Amino acid sequence: MTVLDVLPDAATAAVLDESSKREVRRAILTAIAIPGYQVPFGSREMPVARGWGSGGLQLTLAIVGQSDIVKVYDQGEDGGVNAANLRRLIRQSEGVNTTTDPREATVIQTRHRVPEDTLQSGQTLVLQVPVPEPLRGVERDMHELRRMHAEGDYSKMWVSLYEDLVRNGVITKTTGYPCLVGGRYVVATTPIPRWDVPPLHQAEFLSLFGAGREKRIYAIPPHTDVEPLTFDDVPFQVEEVSTPCRCGLVVPDGDRQSYQVELPQQDGSSIWACSDTDWCSRQRVGAGLLDPATLTETEVEL
Amino acid sequence: MGYVAAKGGFDAIRAAEDLVANTRLEGKSSWLDLDQIIDRLGYAVDRVMGEGGLWDETTAARAFRQAEGDVIESAHLVRAHRSTLPRFGTTDAVDVDEIDVMRRIVPAFREPPGPQLLGRTLDYTGRLLDTPDEDDARRSALEAAAARAEQPAVDVTEATSDVRVPGRLLDVLRQMDLAVDRRSNDDPEPADIARVPARPGAPRSAVLSTMARAESGALVALWYRNILGPDRNLHEVTLGEVRHGRLPVRVQHPLIDEQVEIGNVRVTEVEAIEDLDGPDEDRTKFDVGYGLTFGHNERKAIAMANLDIALTRADAGSFLEQSILMTTDGLDSSGFLEHLKLPHYVTFRSMVERKTVERKTDERPSTEAVAS
Numbered sequence: 001m002t003v004l005d006v007l008p009d010a011a012t013a014a015v016l017d018e019s020s021k022r023e024v025r026r027a028i029l030t031a032i033a034i035p036g037y038q039v040p041f042g043s044r045e046m047p048v049a050r051g052w053g054s055g056g057l058q059l060t061l062a063i064v065g066q067s068d069i070v071k072v073y074d075q076g077e078d079g080g081v082n083a084a085n086l087r088r089l090i091r092q093s094e095g096v097n098t099t100t101d102p103r104e105a106t107v108i109q110t111r112h113r114v115p116e117d118t119l120q121s122g123q124t125l126v127l128q129v130p131v132p133e134p135l136r137g138v139e140r141d142m143h144e145l146r147r148m149h150a151e152g153d154y155s156k157m158w159v160s161l162y163e164d165l166v167r168n169g170v171i172t173k174t175t176g177y178p179c180l181v182g183g184r185y186v187v188a189t190t191p192i193p194r195w196d197v198p199p200l201h202q203a204e205f206l207s208l209f210g211a212g213r214e215k216r217i218y219a220i221p222p223h224t225d226v227e228p229l230t231f232d233d234v235p236f237q238v239e240e241v242s243t244p245c246r247c248g249l250v251v252p253d254g255d256r257q258s259y260q261v262e263l264p265q266q267d268g269s270s271i272w273a274c275s276d277t278d279w280c281s282r283q284r285v286g287a288g289l290l291d292p293a294t295l296t297e298t299e300v301e302l
Numbered sequence: 303m304g305y306v307a308a309k310g311g312f313d314a315i316r317a318a319e320d321l322v323a324n325t326r327l328e329g330k331s332s333w334l335d336l337d338q339i340i341d342r343l344g345y346a347v348d349r350v351m352g353e354g355g356l357w358d359e360t361t362a363a364r365a366f367r368q369a370e371g372d373v374i375e376s377a378h379l380v381r382a383h384r385s386t387l388p389r390f391g392t393t394d395a396v397d398v399d400e401i402d403v404m405r406r407i408v409p410a411f412r413e414p415p416g417p418q419l420l421g422r423t424l425d426y427t428g429r430l431l432d433t434p435d436e437d438d439a440r441r442s443a444l445e446a447a448a449a450r451a452e453q454p455a456v457d458v459t460e461a462t463s464d465v466r467v468p469g470r471l472l473d474v475l476r477q478m479d480l481a482v483d484r485r486s487n488d489d490p491e492p493a494d495i496a497r498v499p500a501r502p503g504a505p506r507s508a509v510l511s512t513m514a515r516a517e518s519g520a521l522v523a524l525w526y527r528n529i530l531g532p533d534r535n536l537h538e539v540t541l542g543e544v545r546h547g548r549l550p551v552r553v554q555h556p557l558i559d560e561q562v563e564i565g566n567v568r569v570t571e572v573e574a575i576e577d578l579d580g581p582d583e584d585r586t587k588f589d590v591g592y593g594l595t596f597g598h599n600e601r602k603a604i605a606m607a608n609l610d611i612a613l614t615r616a617d618a619g620s621f622l623e624q625s626i627l628m629t630t631d632g633l634d635s636s637g638f639l640e641h642l643k644l645p646h647y648v649t650f651r652s653m654v655e656r657k658t659v660e661r662k663t664d665e666r667p668s669t670e671a672v673a674s
Contacts, residue, residue, distance in 0.1 A: 017388045023497070042497035045381035050634050051641030075648045077311075082644055084311040112648045130641065142502045142624055169663035174652040193652040213634050215499035239655045261647045262654065275648055 015093040016061045020044050024062035031219035036185030038132055043215040053086055055210030056128035060090055060109045069097045071105035076113045076275035100278045114196035116258045116279040119205040127190045132211035134178045134188035154186050180227045181220055195238045195259045201226040246271045249283050339363040348597025349373050353632050354380030355515040357567045357596055374632045394552045394561060402466050403547035410540050416468025471542035472573055472590050482589045500627050509626060513606040514595045517632030521605035524625060528612055535612035535622050542573035546598050570599050574607035
């Protein structure tokens with residue numbers, strides 16, 4: 001008989017042991033209490049490689065219970081390889097139900113997108129974060145970075161934005177746009193596109209950011225200001241999405257479109273597709289452009 | 303349930319897993335047993351235990367076989383396995399002077415106190431590729447094993463008592479008043495880097511733990527960068543101790559409340575003596591760095607001992623501490639490098655968009671217009 005034999009099953013069945021989950025939950029509570037502050041945590045090694053969602057995975061595993069319904073998607077796609085892999089792992093490890101519909105999910109783990117649907121109170125968005133430090137582009141020394149955050153000294157970041165504007169005519173920062181959270185800490189909004197930044201401001205839902213490799217957790221609680229860093233006379237710009245999606249969906253003028261990805265063709269032209277595949281499918285079904293019967297057969301595996 | 307336009311991801315993953323399983327489980331050759339891996343591929347097993355941060359040859363061999371010989375992948379399997387295991391407690395600290403050496407060399411003195419014990423090493427083996435007839439080699443290996451089995455066991459108890467537990471060279475240097483004394487009590491409990499992330503400003507125990515499970519090649523590269531590259535935190539190191547031996551593992555018995563020995567681990571231990579030459583250093587003395595890692599991995603332990611003393615000497619503001627703590631973990635660096643293979647459709651689109659917008663903005667008097 002070994003020691004493992006005398007332990008309850010629960011202690012050995014999961015990907016992450018129970019005391020580690022509790023440790024992650026403590027870090028989450030600290031993160032919620034201090035919006036935007038990067039809380040160090042003893043990130044464990046997961047069955048997926050670091051850089052492949054190990055931080056988001058630890059957050060999800062730590063917060064889900066039997067009654068949760070989990071959505072996992074990557075680059076807006078539920079069917080993507082990494083999303084499918086993480087979803088399978090979470091379901092096998094925790095025995096939770098999964099969905100692709102963000103409206104019915106209680107926990108949504110995502111890589112680099114915020115759902116096009118407006119999320120509600122009680123929902124939690126878990127974002128996988130490759131680089132949690134928003135100031136790394138302007139400062140590498142971790143002692144100095146700690147001081148800058150502690151003193152709210154973001155002058156180097158402001159200078160960098162100003163130089164960018166002067167050199168290039170526009171602010172060229174692309175994804176992971178730096179934002180001031182709750183008027184106090186600047187955060188990296190993972191690499192979500194700028195398109196996804198406005199929904200984080202004064203949101204109804206909780207956003208949790210997990211960086212497994214860099215061992216940091218931070219949070220944007222509901223009803224918190226999220227202000228993209230920019231100048232009074234230079235409005236924050238989201239990505240332009242003017243071309244209609246290949247799905248044929250036409251969103252009325254004035255309504256929010258959806259973020260699109262480009263699909264370059266052999267002849268040099270491009271067509272466009274909605275990045276959020278579940279949102280796109282539902283809109284098309286609603287508009288009578290798509291027969292739902294052709295889609296549902298995949299639900300069991302996903 | 304929502305709608306899904308493509309289930310290609312899941313099917314593709316399963317197909318890839320089948321392809322992996324075909325080679326791993328079936329293959330064309332006979333099944334590879336764990337004892338063969340432990341017995342014949344010992345350096346790989348030791349590296350996996352060191353980088354995986356777990357002493358267990360069978361687990362390491364299992365991981366190495368599953369990873370098809372990829373050491374970093376094997377270390378990942380071992381560490382992910384560790385994450386699933388609850389912790390019962392910690393072992394009692396062991397005095398490394400108790401080490402029972404199988405090999406010990408002291409490059410600094412011809413006849414140091416204690417033995418120069420060459421032991422098992424590849425150092426002086428001719429680097430010529432053996433190309434024996436496979437059947438002959440297999441037969442003579444079996445014959446040699448049989449012959450050894452017939453010989454009476456050699457009594458080594460007498461030698462074991464003193465020669466196998468040598469004193470250490472640092473004590474000799476201290477007696478000669480040649481070593482800077484840096485002993486302190488400010489880091490009494492070793493930091494647990496699995497629970498508290500080691501970041502700049504971390505205690506020395508956290509730095510040493512980080513290096514003990516770092517990727518071997520990363521430590522060697524960082525060391526060499528200090529020799530030939532832009533980092534200049536090393537002057538001239540002589541090795542005091544290079545040892546491969548066994549250390550006892552002891553715990554407090556949970557019921558009888560006494561210390562009991564539950565086994566031993568093999569480690570490689572190194573002391574690196576640095577010739578101090580800095581403007582603020584005591585030029586009349588040496589200072590010593592320390593390296594220790596699971597298994598037989600001298601390259602790694604030597605690099606670690608060198609980097610330990612380099613860090614002690616590094617100037618304020620040096621990036622060496624951050625480099626050691628943040629860039630030498632094999633799982634971190636490899637994982638992040640390989641993540642570049644993941645889809646980046648969303649982020650790349652955002653980058654392309656900025657280029658387009660920037661071009662539109664560029665429709666102002668350009669250098670071309672000025673030139674004409």
